[in-house]
Amino acid sequence: MIRRLAIIAISLFLLVLVGGYLVINSLDQYGDSMLMNDETLVMDVPRGSSIKSVSRDMVAQGLIDDARWFEWHSRLQGNATKIKSGSYQISPGTQVSALLDMMVNGRVQQLSITLVEGRTVADALTAIRTQEGLLADSPPLNVTTLAQTLGLPEQPEGLLFPDTYFFTAGTPGIELAKRAYDRLQAVLDEEWSKRAPDLPYESAYEALIMASIVERETGVAEERGEIAGVFVRRLKRGMRLQTDPTVIYGLGDRYKGNITRKHLNEFTPYNTYRIAGLPPTPIALAGREAIHAALHPKSGNSLYFVARGDGSHQFSATLEEHNRAVKKYQLKRRKDYRSSPANGDATK
Structure with a gap:
């Protein structure tokens, strides 16, 4: 009787062991599976998101069909608490592991805006203020608030450098304007030092x-x-x-x-x-x-x-x-x- 119970216990242990191995192996291999989107989409991960909420959002956007598998795979990889907030551009054919790596390393979507030479500073600020993806400033960004915030002359005409600037979603407009101002100073200083x-x-x-x-x-x-x-x-x-x-x-x-x-x-x-x-x-x-x-x-x-x-x-x-x-x-x-x-x- 004791021998029979021992055999049953060992068998159950082996079943659990084998079952656990199969589950872990399946979860590991899950990373090689493809996401389900058939067109490029952008997924937003808000600040403070948990792996559970991220997994649910992925189901809602049609990227996966079972939130638990992505959550368990992330935990198995030790990445469940390492996901960074931001907007991620996801192309068709992306693997689950590639998306997880993207979010762990914070490779967020890069947006862009072009400030055009020959336009006025007011035109440039309107472009920044209405650019999708940039965070609206309060008070609204205009010539007056630009001058006050950056400590510029009351009339800051021409003090932004026309160029293409890349940014991530949620960047404040004034931050991008400051980059354009700093870029202008750098270019002007460089050219001035080499003047005829x-x-x-x-x-x-x-x-x-x-x-x-x-x-x-x-x-x-x-x-x-x-x-x-x-x-x-x-x-x-x-x-x-x-x-x-x-x-x-x-x-x-x-x-x-x-x-x-x-x-x-x-x-x-x-x-x-x-x-x-x-x-x-x-x-x-x-x-x-x-x-x-x-x-x-x-x-x-x-x-x-x-x-x-x-x-x-x-x-x-x-x-x-x-x-x-x-x-x-x-x-x-x-x-x-x-x-x-x-x-x-x-x-x-």
Whole structure:
């Protein structure tokens, strides 16, 4: 009788042992199985989520059909308490183990936003404020709150660097704006340290003002240096810049698409037909190429330029040559004529 009971006990023990091995082996192999989604989706893991809640959310999103298996597999791997919060992009054909590894290592989905050169800081902040995935700031991010939060001048025009920025969901908008500001400072400092000699700027900020004008004056990359050369020579000779983009910026919302003679005669701090030298601030976001051009203007003798109507410009050394170019390209302009492909500004 005792022997019989011993045999039964040993048999049960072996069954449990074998059963346990099979379960553990199955759970281990579960990591090699594929998730069930047939299209790319994004799964959000909130802060403080438990492995149970994550597993239930995976079932709800159609990634798995049994929450317990993912939970037990995670515990078996020792990863149940290591999952990081964030948004995870999950492609079809992803293995369970690959997703678990992704969440343990925090390889969250990277979103992006592009701040465009030639746009104003207000335009850039609107793009940030309305970008999906960025956390809304309180108070809302605008020119005033940007200046106050980062300790910038009351008018922080041009102080964000136009570029593509990557971020994770839930990043505050002001944090991304600060990255754009820091990036601008780094690029400007680097370019300023390598500037050409004998430039008419007292500071890197003045070079940034010039760069913003160059950015707004042409959509043709090859012309940036020559445009900068014209304005640098004008500054050195004491001539007024007479650049329409600054006039337009000074008009603000009053600009309706055309510059009139009244606009050119109106005094604003940005009307370079009326003021000498540079305007008080940049007029747009300037990219590295425009900054480089402002600090490395092309040598030559041109003092004037006029838009041809295809986005490029005709450069002239004398007023007589310039007037002939104006007559050719401006006074006989086609019906489809545009002085600039980017903004339709008038010419010098």
